Amino acid sequence: MRPVCSTHAVPERHGCTSHAWLALESVGSTRTYAINQEIYGKDERAQEWLCIVTGAARKCLVLDDGRRRIVDFLLPHDFFGFGTRNAHHFSVEAVVQPTLVRSYPRDHVEQVAESHLDLQQTMQEITFEALSRAHARVLILGRVTAAQKVLAFLVEMSVRSFSVDRSIVTLPMARDDIADYLAISAETVSRALSELKRTRAITLIGIRQIKIADRHLH
Amino acid sequence: MRPVCSTHAVPERHGCTSHAWLALESVGSTRTYAINQEIYGKDERAQEWLCIVTGAARKCLVLDDGRRRIVDFLLPHDFFGFGTRNAHHFSVEAVVQPTLVRSYPRDHVEQVAESHLDLQQTMQEITFEALSRAHARVLILGRVTAAQKVLAFLVEMSVRSFSVDRSIVTLPMARDDIADYLAISAETVSRALSELKRTRAITLIGIRQIKIADRHLH
DNA sequence: CGTAGTCTTGAGTATCCTCAACGAGGGTGG
DNA sequence: CCACCCTCGTTGAGGATACTCAAGACTACG
Numbered sequence: 040m041r042p043v044c045s046t047h048a049v050p051e052r053h054g055c056t057s058h059a060w061l062a063l064e065s066v067g068s069t070r071t072y073a074i075n076q077e078i079y080g081k082d083e084r085a086q087e088w089l090c091i092v093t094g095a096a097r098k099c100l101v102l103d104d105g106r107r108r109i110v111d112f113l114l115p116h117d118f119f120g121f122g123t124r125n126a127h128h129f130s131v132e133a134v135v136q137p138t139l140v141r142s143y144p145r146d147h148v149e150q151v152a153e154s155h156l157d158l159q160q161t162m163q164e165i166t167f168e169a170l171s172r173a174h175a176r177v178l179i180l181g182r183v184t185a186a187q188k189v190l191a192f193l194v195e196m197s198v199r200s201f202s203v204d205r206s207i208v209t210l211p212m213a214r215d216d217i218a219d220y221l222a223i224s225a226e227t228v229s230r231a232l233s234e235l236k237r238t239r240a241i242t243l244i245g246i247r248q249i250k251i252a253d254r255h256l257h
Numbered sequence: 258m259r260p261v262c263s264t265h266a267v268p269e270r271h272g273c274t275s276h277a278w279l280a281l282e283s284v285g286s287t288r289t290y291a292i293n294q295e296i297y298g299k300d301e302r303a304q305e306w307l308c309i310v311t312g313a314a315r316k317c318l319v320l321d322d323g324r325r326r327i328v329d330f331l332l333p334h335d336f337f338g339f340g341t342r343n344a345h346h347f348s349v350e351a352v353v354q355p356t357l358v359r360s361y362p363r364d365h366v367e368q369v370a371e372s373h374l375d376l377q378q379t380m381q382e383i384t385f386e387a388l389s390r391a392h393a394r395v396l397i398l399g400r401v402t403a404a405q406k407v408l409a410f411l412v413e414m415s416v417r418s419f420s421v422d423r424s425i426v427t428l429p430m431a432r433d434d435i436a437d438y439l440a441i442s443a444e445t446v447s448r449a450l451s452e453l454k455r456t457r458a459i460t461l462i463g464i465r466q467i468k469i470a471d472r473h474l475h
Numbered sequence: 476c477g478t479a480g481t482c483t484t485g486a487g488t489a490t491c492c493t494c495a496a497c498g499a500g501g502g503t504g505g
Numbered sequence: 506c507c508a509c510c511c512t513c514g515t516t517g518a519g520g521a522t523a524c525t526c527a528a529g530a531c532t533a534c535g
Binding site for chain 1: 318320321322324326328329339347371374377378380381384385387388391392394395396398399400401440473
């Protein structure tokens with residue numbers, strides 16, 4: 040299964056319509072992925088900056104004991120694939136059907152950055168955002184009960200989804216994925232959702248569409 | 258209690274003795290902190306890039322429920338204080354007596370970066386390192402048992418400590434700090450250490466000096 | 476409409492948390 | 506110099522929470 044390619048579907052980066060950005064866009068290309076399809080494998084060296092246009096993806100790895108851990112969910116406007124020359128190697132897989140990903144070859148990025156100083160600044164901001172996500176994640180994992188973790192997760196997704204109504208979240212991923220993201224079992228995720236429903240903190244609109252009533256657990 | 262200031266004690270950054278780096282060093286200053294002394298508070302806007310020269314610090318915050326969470330331990334060569342214009346605000350406190358911190362005012366950094374292109378690249382690398390730490394941390398928190406978390410923590414510290422003998426770790430922080438870092442109770446940290454000792458995975462040389470025999474839990 | 480994947484719920488077990496007591500080490504003052 | 510205190514670390518007992526195994530309900534898609 041090969042990703043479908045095109046040159047349209049550019050991610051609009053908020054407040055960044057600079058000349059440098061446009062120059063970068065000219066070297067980008069867009070690919071389409073099916074559900075569970077690998078966007079890049081754990082042993083591939085990151086040769087490009089990638090950005091989700093539509094859909095969602097999970098950045099994950101499999102531990103020695105066979106458990107899968109998801110270190111980040113990637114939503115539209117999120118960049119990834121950079122800075123992967125470190126110890127841990129992750130693979131990225133599409134979570135929904137279809138997921139559109141825009142790709143910017145690393146050498147082209149650096150080439151453009153040489154003549155456009157503000158682009159490097161933008162890249163720095165993008166890295167800061169990824170760092171910010173990771174820190175927020177550490178805090179979510181640090182919560183005590185499963186219900187708190189799940190609620191914090193829902194709030195995080197609602198904030199990151201850029202939807203009109205922030206109290207309604209549409210989850211692109213399965214319960215399994217949430218479980219591996221929060222480092223709890225899928226059954227516990229389900230039970231936590233039921234508990235949150237019972238205590239009126241959330242309401243289930245659809246199976247993956249949730250209305251958040253209380254953002255803080257009382 | 259005021260931090261003591263001086264202009265010596267420059268952090269040697271491995272493989273980065275470039276002209277840009279030297280230019281940056283000229284605008285840096287070094288401060289000394291006592292144990293538990295605040296290096297910067299959670300509401301201060303980060304106006305400088307900071308780097309641990311000697312000692313250690315914890316990046317933490319206090320949750321609504323009164324629990325303290327440590328999102329990162331900062332060791333010599335680690336940079337921090339940047340990218341803090343995001344949602345969560347952390348305070349940084351010295352963990353050992355004394356801790357030396359080198360400070361580079363943000364506007365000076367940006368000024369130097371304008372004339373030294375490679376400096377921005379270095380800053381990018383520094384941010385990647387922080388991101389890498391955060392991801393490693395998510396994986397540690399995702400481990401199942403307390404013993405696994407504690408062992409993974411010890412291994413992380415041994416890798417980051419740059420000591421000659423990597424099998425021996427000298428922990429600069431108390432059990433409480435480890436507990437808040439791993440999101441488990443201090444008693445559980447103690448019990449996990451005892452268990453690891455019993456199963457011969459580690460040996461306690463001193464109260465805060467540990468020899469790691471098995472890096473992977475069998 | 477059937478099948479496979481996803482989600483929920485239940486029962487029993489293992490792990491961790493809380494409360495509590497105790498021991499070891501370091502600093503201070505008599 | 507020693508007694509005292511305070512912090513830090515360890516260990517125990519009981520209760521709460523999450524995990525595993527298992528079965529059943531729901532959903533999506535062919």
